Amino acid sequence: MTSRYESLMDVVRSRMTNRAFAPAEIPRAHVEMILGAARHAPSGANAQPWHFIVVTDEGAKAAIGQDDIQKQVKPLLSGPDELSIIDVMCFGPPLKPSYKRGKKWLDQIVSWDRFDPANAMTDAQINEWVKTTRHKVMYRDESRVD
Ligand SMILES: Cc1cc2nc3c(=O)[nH]c(=O)nc-3n(C[C@H](O)[C@H](O)[C@H](O)COP(=O)(O)O)c2cc1C
DSSP states (O other): OHHHHHHHHHHHHHOOOOSOBOOOOOOHHHHHHHHHHHTTOOOGGGOOOOOOOOOOOHHHHHHTTSSOHHHHHHHHTTOOTTOOOOOOOOOSOBSSOOOOBOOOOHHHHOOSSSOOGGGOOOHHHHHHHHHHTHHHHTTOBGGGOO
16 A cells, blocks of 8 residues: 555656646647546546547647637637636646745644644735745745745
């Protein structure tokens, strides 16, 4: 069991957000492997109310950067009126090397059995944190987090 957990954690720990991708031809088989995992996602009453549109056309990909995705992109992908595009996921090799962002420790985010007020923040404290601290930790490399 521990080795299965470690294998999973290897994937979980090394996941990082990328915002720019190097040009690359993604093999169809790789996309299908990702979709193969996606189809096992849970859904209410197992209704599986999703449909994935794999966009490979460069022009369509460029258009997807637009703000009003429902208006501009849905017609491009022949999406029916009654369906909405709810997310766009990008895949590919990162343009620049990724780096792991700092993550909170368990004792900062977990209580057992009942809520531990030690880490609770008031609205005022949260607003103050957003104003004075968020920008310092937002994109910080894991090795530079105190
Ligand atoms: C709900 C949600 C909204 C996000 N919105 C944005 C966004 O608008 N712009 C952006 O550049 N990144 C966005 N991100 C990515 C986060 O900035 C990123 O997950 C965070 O900095 C932690 O980095 P990591 O994913 O590499 O661990 C979002 C992530 C989530 C989960």
